[in-house]
Amino acid sequence: MMRIISIRTGVMALFFSLFLSAGSAMAATHIDISPKSISIEMPYKTDSYALTPTQKFxxxxxxxxxAKSIALSRVRGGEYVDLRKTGNFYIVRVRTRDGRIVDIKIDATTGRVK
Structure with missing residues (x-):
């Protein structure tokens, strides 16, 4: 019975080491196999998967x-005046051909005009 368990854990360790290291930046640095448990040590990487939610956002x-180019594409013949960011939106101020000032609100995440 002990032999079967060690074969199973050996196969599982081989599977995990191949799965974790195949084609990825992460590779197991140490695999410890005992009859009752498997321990796999992984190096710490600061890659895109390690970013905080704020950094991803x-x-x-x-x-x-x-945002400026999106706003100018919405106003034909418009002239850029000012841009500011408030919260999750860009407010782009554009002067139209007839001299009016128009504020265009653009979502900073999607780029959609609101």
Whole structure:
């Protein structure tokens, strides 16, 4: 019975080491096999999977230049005046051809005009 357990744990350890190291940046540095447990040590990586939710959210936002181009594409012949960010929105101020000032509200995450 002991032999079967050690074969099973050996096969499981082999599977886990191949699964974790195949094609990924993470590779097991140490695998400890005992008859009752398997211990796998993994190195700490600071990659995209280790980002905090705030960092992930910040990566998804559009740039101010992109917000400016979206606003200018909505107003034909418009001239850029000002841009500010309030919360999760960019407010782009554009002067129209007839001289009116228009504020265009753009979602900073999706780039949609509100």
């Amino acid at each position: 910040a990566q998804k936002q559009i740039s101010p230049a992109k």
